[in-house]
Amino acid sequence: MGELADTIGKLKKVSTATIATCLFKKGLKNQFIQEVKPLKPGKPTMVGEAFTLRYIPAREDLNPIEVFKNPRHLQRVAVEECPKGAVLVIDSRKDARAASAGSILATRLMVRGVAGMVTDGGFRDSAEIADLDMPSYHHRPSAPTNLTLHQAIAVNEPIACGDVAVFPEDIIVGDDDGVMVIPAHLADEVANECLDITLFEAFVIQQVQNGKSIVGLYPLTDAAVQKEFEAWKGQNSKSS
Amino acid sequence: MGELADTIGKLKKVSTATIATCLFKKGLKNQFIQEVKPLKPGKPTMVGEAFTLRYIPAREDLNPIEVFKNPRHLQRVAVEECPKGAVLVIDSRKDARAASAGSILATRLMVRGVAGMVTDGGFRDSAEIADLDMPSYHHRPSAPTNLTLHQAIAVNEPIACGDVAVFPEDIIVGDDDGVMVIPAHLADEVANECLDITLFEAFVIQQVQNGKSIVGLYPLTDAAVQKEFEAWKGQNSKSS
Amino acid sequence: MGELADTIGKLKKVSTATIATCLFKKGLKNQFIQEVKPLKPGKPTMVGEAFTLRYIPAREDLNPIEVFKNPRHLQRVAVEECPKGAVLVIDSRKDARAASAGSILATRLMVRGVAGMVTDGGFRDSAEIADLDMPSYHHRPSAPTNLTLHQAIAVNEPIACGDVAVFPEDIIVGDDDGVMVIPAHLADEVANECLDITLFEAFVIQQVQNGKSIVGLYPLTDAAVQKEFEAWKGQNSKSS
Amino acid sequence: MGELADTIGKLKKVSTATIATCLFKKGLKNQFIQEVKPLKPGKPTMVGEAFTLRYIPAREDLNPIEVFKNPRHLQRVAVEECPKGAVLVIDSRKDARAASAGSILATRLMVRGVAGMVTDGGFRDSAEIADLDMPSYHHRPSAPTNLTLHQAIAVNEPIACGDVAVFPEDIIVGDDDGVMVIPAHLADEVANECLDITLFEAFVIQQVQNGKSIVGLYPLTDAAVQKEFEAWKGQNSKSS
Amino acid sequence: MGELADTIGKLKKVSTATIATCLFKKGLKNQFIQEVKPLKPGKPTMVGEAFTLRYIPAREDLNPIEVFKNPRHLQRVAVEECPKGAVLVIDSRKDARAASAGSILATRLMVRGVAGMVTDGGFRDSAEIADLDMPSYHHRPSAPTNLTLHQAIAVNEPIACGDVAVFPEDIIVGDDDGVMVIPAHLADEVANECLDITLFEAFVIQQVQNGKSIVGLYPLTDAAVQKEFEAWKGQNSKSS
Amino acid sequence: MGELADTIGKLKKVSTATIATCLFKKGLKNQFIQEVKPLKPGKPTMVGEAFTLRYIPAREDLNPIEVFKNPRHLQRVAVEECPKGAVLVIDSRKDARAASAGSILATRLMVRGVAGMVTDGGFRDSAEIADLDMPSYHHRPSAPTNLTLHQAIAVNEPIACGDVAVFPEDIIVGDDDGVMVIPAHLADEVANECLDITLFEAFVIQQVQNGKSIVGLYPLTDAAVQKEFEAWKGQNSKSS
Structure with a gap:
């Protein structure tokens, strides 16, 4: 599979909101x-x-x-x-x-x-x-x-x-x-970062639905939650 | 059937987009x-x-x-x-x-x-x-x-x-x-012209769905396609 | 049941349009x-x-x-x-x-x-x-x-x-x-008035669907219709 | 001098801001x-x-x-x-x-x-x-x-x-x-009230230019200032 | 003097309003x-x-x-x-x-x-x-x-x-x-037509300032006024 | 003279355009x-x-x-x-x-x-x-x-x-x-930088008025012009 097709395939799994945050971090705020x-x-x-x-x-x-x-x-x-x-x-x-x-x-x-x-x-x-x-x-x-x-x-x-x-x-x-x-030159990098964020956000939504506060969770600043996420990721990342 | 009822009946079968193009050709661009x-x-x-x-x-x-x-x-x-x-x-x-x-x-x-x-x-x-x-x-x-x-x-x-x-x-x-x-005085004329255009556009859409390029077809400038349309029209205009 | 919960319960049964008219009558036109x-x-x-x-x-x-x-x-x-x-x-x-x-x-x-x-x-x-x-x-x-x-x-x-x-x-x-x-201090008063209006509007809609003109009915200025409404209200207010 | 001409003559001496406040007090907020x-x-x-x-x-x-x-x-x-x-x-x-x-x-x-x-x-x-x-x-x-x-x-x-x-x-x-x-029916009443306000505002501006605080002065709630204004008005109202 | 310079020279004497009307007559309404x-x-x-x-x-x-x-x-x-x-x-x-x-x-x-x-x-x-x-x-x-x-x-x-x-x-x-x-291809034509209109409008303004009604004068539909304009033009067109 | 007064004194000599560019360089684009x-x-x-x-x-x-x-x-x-x-x-x-x-x-x-x-x-x-x-x-x-x-x-x-x-x-x-x-914490820094830019822009305007191209001059990328500016600055900075 060609590189562009690969990037496109990844981007089909992420949201525009996630992409916007990713580009925001890179200094691109008007995309x-x-x-x-x-x-x-x-x-x-x-x-x-x-x-x-x-x-x-x-x-x-x-x-x-x-x-x-x-x-x-x-x-x-x-x-x-x-x-x-x-x-x-x-x-x-x-x-x-x-x-x-x-x-x-x-x-x-x-x-x-x-x-x-x-x-x-x-x-x-x-x-x-x-x-x-x-x-x-x-x-x-x-x-x-x-x-x-x-x-x-x-x-x-x-x-x-x-x-x-x-x-x-x-x-x-x-x-x-x-x-x-x-921007063309950032597409693959953005696709990869967004896949990771998307996975994390799926974890967060699940936690929140289970009654967890967003403090410490989103963004992830609590070390215990970090561990939980690593475990969860092991179980879920293949399927995404 | 009265004239207005007849006009209204025809207009029920056409789209506002078709009417807009019809009026554009008559110099009315803001309707x-x-x-x-x-x-x-x-x-x-x-x-x-x-x-x-x-x-x-x-x-x-x-x-x-x-x-x-x-x-x-x-x-x-x-x-x-x-x-x-x-x-x-x-x-x-x-x-x-x-x-x-x-x-x-x-x-x-x-x-x-x-x-x-x-x-x-x-x-x-x-x-x-x-x-x-x-x-x-x-x-x-x-x-x-x-x-x-x-x-x-x-x-x-x-x-x-x-x-x-x-x-x-x-x-x-x-x-x-x-x-x-x-405009009231144009309604019947517009209705008739739009019925014709609507029929043609049905033909065009069918052709395009079949893989035909729009060049020569829309607008119709290719004589061969013109003939095809005439034949198609014979078969389809009654039903519309 | 607490007072606020009661007010909220009533307001769940009325429309924003009804509330807007109710507040309009009280001089609040921009809510x-x-x-x-x-x-x-x-x-x-x-x-x-x-x-x-x-x-x-x-x-x-x-x-x-x-x-x-x-x-x-x-x-x-x-x-x-x-x-x-x-x-x-x-x-x-x-x-x-x-x-x-x-x-x-x-x-x-x-x-x-x-x-x-x-x-x-x-x-x-x-x-x-x-x-x-x-x-x-x-x-x-x-x-x-x-x-x-x-x-x-x-x-x-x-x-x-x-x-x-x-x-x-x-x-x-x-x-x-x-x-x-x-506004907080008006909420219960508005809730009560709107419940009444909502009941009346249900009556009006029914009358209009039955072919009644809005003249005399909405607003209610015809004494005979007033009577009909009182009768109807007796039958319908419990269920609302 | 006719009544309308008289009203117009008065209104030539007042500002749109003063008229707006006068109409605001009468419940007309969108003029x-x-x-x-x-x-x-x-x-x-x-x-x-x-x-x-x-x-x-x-x-x-x-x-x-x-x-x-x-x-x-x-x-x-x-x-x-x-x-x-x-x-x-x-x-x-x-x-x-x-x-x-x-x-x-x-x-x-x-x-x-x-x-x-x-x-x-x-x-x-x-x-x-x-x-x-x-x-x-x-x-x-x-x-x-x-x-x-x-x-x-x-x-x-x-x-x-x-x-x-x-x-x-x-x-x-x-x-x-x-x-x-x-509104036509309010014009003379508005003209008269605005002339009075205009006179008062001339007094206020003069006081403010002289270093007076607006508190108590604008609006006039201080009885002493009220007296000063009455005296000032005696001297100035003829000339306006 | 080159043709463009000549056109530019003429256009310096006319107003954008006059140009707009001239282009309107030619079917260009959005310039x-x-x-x-x-x-x-x-x-x-x-x-x-x-x-x-x-x-x-x-x-x-x-x-x-x-x-x-x-x-x-x-x-x-x-x-x-x-x-x-x-x-x-x-x-x-x-x-x-x-x-x-x-x-x-x-x-x-x-x-x-x-x-x-x-x-x-x-x-x-x-x-x-x-x-x-x-x-x-x-x-x-x-x-x-x-x-x-x-x-x-x-x-x-x-x-x-x-x-x-x-x-x-x-x-x-x-x-x-x-x-x-x-549009480039219309510029000289527009310049010439506008010079004529400008001359006519100078005449009209003068007439209006002298108390003439605009009826018959603007646009010019009165034959007598037409004659007056011809005479006036003889006297004024050199100086414009 | 206090620090704020000093900053204010400098800012009175510079333009909002110069300040906007200075803040743009610092990443503040919406001030x-x-x-x-x-x-x-x-x-x-x-x-x-x-x-x-x-x-x-x-x-x-x-x-x-x-x-x-x-x-x-x-x-x-x-x-x-x-x-x-x-x-x-x-x-x-x-x-x-x-x-x-x-x-x-x-x-x-x-x-x-x-x-x-x-x-x-x-x-x-x-x-x-x-x-x-x-x-x-x-x-x-x-x-x-x-x-x-x-x-x-x-x-x-x-x-x-x-x-x-x-x-x-x-x-x-x-x-x-x-x-x-x-922003308060940047005010003095911005004031100083803007004074410098203002001086440079005065030099640039003078050069441009004398027929100089902006290439190499604005921004200053030409070493010869840099030298000219240094000399000019010696003569002019006191007076600004």
């Missing part, structure tokens, strides 16, 4: 895409490399409906070229007054094996997209065609999405809390 | 009521003529709880006079800090055969309204009585709702993406 | 916490005395991850000291860009018998918190650790939450519409 | 038009009866540039019919992305003897309007023609302006703090 | 950069070709203070390469919480002969920049260094600025109302 | 109070220790106008107890819909020798406060009395102001860009 949510909560965790699409405001003369007849229209290019396993991340300037994309393009992405899609704007045909076998994240549903307010201007450049910098090949992770952006 | 959502997604598409209610900010001396004892209080007038089959659209100035209405009025509207209700503010008793057999759209739930911030000032005037102009008798269509406003 | 919603709708009504936690913006040097090792860190103090049956209300300055708390602390609160928690920011691990057997309210999910933007600075002081003043021991009531704050 | 400011501070206080203009969002087909050729276009009607001495108050739905009016209409209003104009949107040609011999208030300058986003739909109806209800003939008062709306 | 204002009003009209700089959110590890030691840091590249006579337009994602630039870079731009600068964020050292002999436009002053929130990522790409598309070489015009963006 | 501005630009730099006042939302029954008769009302306590030379910083929850204070209290603060005042809300009587011989900062003018929306709840606690943590005795510095908060 959570603000104000986006899953179109349908409860799907498996979305993980993949970022492939980006940048929109600027639509100028009316450049954005009649006919532009879509151009097979090289950048929105369609993005949909056809986003790599299998990647996540399409769209910079919609946090403007959900018109759609970033709709169900036909989303279906095409799904069929092509794309891991998910994220916009800091909105998607149209949101009920259909929600039901696809691919996770998607946006700010809110939006019926108007993207030409109303957005012009696709560049593919796979560094972009802003929800007040976060997204560079191509950063690792994008999404769950019900929202979407985190992990 | 999507911004920032409203269904209280309960997944209901049948809401379609009906607009019947409007306009609120202004409540002045304390004019809005004690006693005003509701007046049988001609305009909020209640709107609820009793909104025609069967129409949609009550409320201009709440995008202010959801107090309710636009609650479950008793909503139930009365439903019993009277009203097709749905929309506010760019919020409804109270939102769980009860969500469960009614009538679709409703708002920005977010809001417990305070409407007198807290809203005074009903006029019935069936042209209003603003969610940054869109709504004229009485415009056709209002709502689905899970939100709510579109179709 | 609805704005812009918060339940992590999972449909839970039983949350009722309890307010126990507060105040955050200020995090200064980086005062908020490294190590601060949590301090067993007297105020966030943890709040979680361990919030009384059984109380509601933890957090002043997060309406800033949901980082979490107010996560699932471990929420689980600890639940295990300790706390009645619920409210923040005008966001919770992380929101899917887990939603599934707890304790209601929680926030603005939106937020993965980043609270240290990113929040420093716990005081426990059980008067605070602002969602533009509402919350004093320790005020009674907090939450349902699907959101959260109301009842 | 300050939010988020508007003078185009040029330092002009004499603006006072006049409200004459209103209501905008709704512009629908493209109804708002080509040609509509202005209609001499009954409501924006122009408002400008030609706003009475001498009145204040034109425009409901622009707090949307300053396009202008509410420009310098030609403003100049016409000035020449016609109008006392001022207020929008909760923006004016274009703002430098020219600022230099007119008539006060104007808006949110911010905005170059686009009003047809871009606004359609004049009604003249002299009750409106919302900056989250305040404005009824025709309410008295509008503007100074550097912004704009207050006094 | 006004929203929410920016001059640091010092009253300067001569700013006109020049757009030279753009694009920021994305700053990631902490990529933006320590040391990055400025790199002579190819893109912010400095933009400042050194922005052509004489051009306007530097910065896409700061409407985020003024940190500065887009400060007085040293602004002074360098001025010395290099740049015509002005615009950001939809904020400038630091705003008092010094205001006093330079070069116009600048921003949302509000902001002391923090741009590295706090912004990373310069590209020079002279198409960008968004204040919700408007800005393409390199578009013509930027700024006065006290704010900033308009004229 | 600029967002969205406040001077009531009158161009006053000398405001410097002083923070003395804080915290507001929560006003509950109507606790905030009738009579509360001011209580000499221990906390707003008045703050005004009478804020130390000479300190800056009164008010947490108004970024809500400028009602005033944080007015000209009488401001005048009292000035007479008492207070160095300035800051609110993240608004002041009333803003023209009078602007003209005082004491700098003040707010979001925007606001006529309504503070009781409308604010209740003073605590004096000299740690607070939030404009999204920044302010601890009593932090050093507050304000100029035309806005207001910086320097």
Whole structure:
């Protein structure tokens, strides 16, 4: 199994909250895409490399409906070229007054094996997209065609999405809390650290459910609890 | 079957996204009521003529709880006079800090055969309204009585709702993406065009699910695909 | 049964909308916490005395991850000291860009018998918190650790939450519409009045479902309907 | 001198802050038009009866540039019919992305003897309007023609302006703090009370400048200071 | 005189309001950069070709203070390469919480002969920049260094600025109302049409100041007034 | 001269922009109070220790106008107890819909020798406060009395102001860009470093005005320029 696939496999087992804390410790405090949510909560965790699409405001003369007849229209290019396993991340300037994309393009992405899609704007045909076998994240549903307010201007450049910098090949992770952006060079390190934290947090939750106070337990400062955890870990780490 | 009923029947089969694109082509780019959502997604598409209610900010001396004892209080007038089959659209100035209405009025509207209700503010008793057999759209739930911030000032005037102009008798269509406003004189034309587009999009989605690229297909610029569509249409248009 | 428990028992049967109208009549028009919603709708009504936690913006040097090792860190103090049956209300300055708390602390609160928690920011691990057997309210999910933007600075002081003043021991009531704050000295009076209104509204809804106009009925100004209600009340008040 | 002219004369001598406190005491807490400011501070206080203009969002087909050729276009009607001495108050739905009016209409209003104009949107040609011999208030300058986003739909109806209800003939008062709306029936009473408060505040400021503590002085609870004030008033009230 | 210089010369005589109306007639309704204002009003009209700089959110590890030691840091590249006579337009994602630039870079731009600068964020050292002999436009002053929130990522790409598309070489015009963006290919046509409108508006203002109604005059629909204007134009057009 | 006075003396000579960069280097990136501005630009730099006042939302029954008769009302306590030379910083929850204070209290603060005042809300009587011989900062003018929306709840606690943590005795510095908060323990170190940077920036501006490129100069990476600066510093540092 390749290294990236391995990292992705690990990240599928951890939460965006855990990743956020891990990156916080490394001095990266602004990697959570603000104000986006899953179109349908409860799907498996979305993980993949970022492939980006940048929109600027639509100028009316450049954005009649006919532009879509151009097979090289950048929105369609993005949909056809986003790599299998990647996540399409769209910079919609946090403007959900018109759609970033709709169900036909989303279906095409799904069929092509794309891991998910994220916009800091909105998607149209949101009920259909929600039901696809691919996770998607946006700010809110939006019926108007993207030409109303957005012009696709560049593919796979560094972009802003929800007040976060997204560079191509950063690792994008999404769950019900929202979407985190992990800088490419840190992804494997973060994945490993987060697996460990996730294991510890499973122990903590179990202890808390059993009536334990969080003092000394979370964070772990009590040596006796440390020992208990080591024992518990021996029994549980294989299964995670 | 009357003409309006016919138009409404067609619009029940199309999506707000399709209507938005259709109106975009006609130069109408601002007909999507911004920032409203269904209280309960997944209901049948809401379609009906607009019947409007306009609120202004409540002045304390004019809005004690006693005003509701007046049988001609305009909020209640709107609820009793909104025609069967129409949609009550409320201009709440995008202010959801107090309710636009609650479950008793909503139930009365439903019993009277009203097709749905929309506010760019919020409804109270939102769980009860969500469960009614009538679709409703708002920005977010809001417990305070409407007198807290809203005074009903006029019935069936042209209003603003969610940054869109709504004229009485415009056709209002709502689905899970939100709510579109179709100018009355365009409604039948839009309904017909949207039925056609909807048929085509069903074909496109099927093709995409089968692995077809969107290039040449959406929009349809490839002559061979055009032929396929014509054949498909022969088989499928009756059923739609 | 103690007086507070009695009041709480009554308030569990009434809605935030009813409470809002009751307080409106008493001149209190700003007791609805704005812009918060339940992590999972449909839970039983949350009722309890307010126990507060105040955050200020995090200064980086005062908020490294190590601060949590301090067993007297105020966030943890709040979680361990919030009384059984109380509601933890957090002043997060309406800033949901980082979490107010996560699932471990929420689980600890639940295990300790706390009645619920409210923040005008966001919770992380929101899917887990939603599934707890304790209601929680926030603005939106937020993965980043609270240290990113929040420093716990005081426990059980008067605070602002969602533009509402919350004093320790005020009674907090939450349902699907959101959260109301009842001043402590009014709680029993409000509970009693709301029980009466709730009974009346059940009657009204039944009448409206049977096709009755709201004029004369809601509010009740028609003497004949008044009589019907008295009769109905005789039959129904025991069961409520 | 007529009664209205007399009231207006008094109100020219008092501040919007004093009026706000006076109305607060009468239970009117929401009469300050939010988020508007003078185009040029330092002009004499603006006072006049409200004459209103209501905008709704512009629908493209109804708002080509040609509509202005209609001499009954409501924006122009408002400008030609706003009475001498009145204040034109425009409901622009707090949307300053396009202008509410420009310098030609403003100049016409000035020449016609109008006392001022207020929008909760923006004016274009703002430098020219600022230099007119008539006060104007808006949110911010905005170059686009009003047809871009606004359609004049009604003249002299009750409106919302900056989250305040404005009824025709309410008295509008503007100074550097912004704009207050006094309900018509209270105007003379408010004018008289404010003149008294203004006199008292002049005394207080003088005392404070002389080193007096505000305790006992503001509000006046110290009997000795009360006497001083009575003496001071005898000397100063004529001149005010 | 070159063609561009000629166009620029004409545009210096017209207002952004006039340009906005001219572009509105051509179907371009979104060319006004929203929410920016001059640091010092009253300067001569700013006109020049757009030279753009694009920021994305700053990631902490990529933006320590040391990055400025790199002579190819893109912010400095933009400042050194922005052509004489051009306007530097910065896409700061409407985020003024940190500065887009400060007085040293602004002074360098001025010395290099740049015509002005615009950001939809904020400038630091705003008092010094205001006093330079070069116009600048921003949302509000902001002391923090741009590295706090912004990373310069590209020079002279198409960008968004204040919700408007800005393409390199578009013509930027700024006065006290704010900033308009004229598509490059329309600039000379717009300049000529605006000169004509400006002349007409000077006539209108004069007429209005003389007591003329706007009906028939603005827009000009009265044949007699048309003649007067022709005569007036003969006398005044040379001097404009 | 005492140590604090010495630090304050130095800080009066430096800008908020310079302080922001200095704190950025130390890892403090969020010390600029967002969205406040001077009531009158161009006053000398405001410097002083923070003395804080915290507001929560006003509950109507606790905030009738009579509360001011209580000499221990906390707003008045703050005004009478804020130390000479300190800056009164008010947490108004970024809500400028009602005033944080007015000209009488401001005048009292000035007479008492207070160095300035800051609110993240608004002041009333803003023209009078602007003209005082004491700098003040707010979001925007606001006529309504503070009781409308604010209740003073605590004096000299740690607070939030404009999204920044302010601890009593932090050093507050304000100029035309806005207001910086320097943690108390860093104040003298920051003052010294900023004096040095200020001297260097004066050299840079002079060089840039003389036509020098910023490359190698700002930041200083060119050894020859380093030498020039050393020489220049010898000549200029005394006078600064």
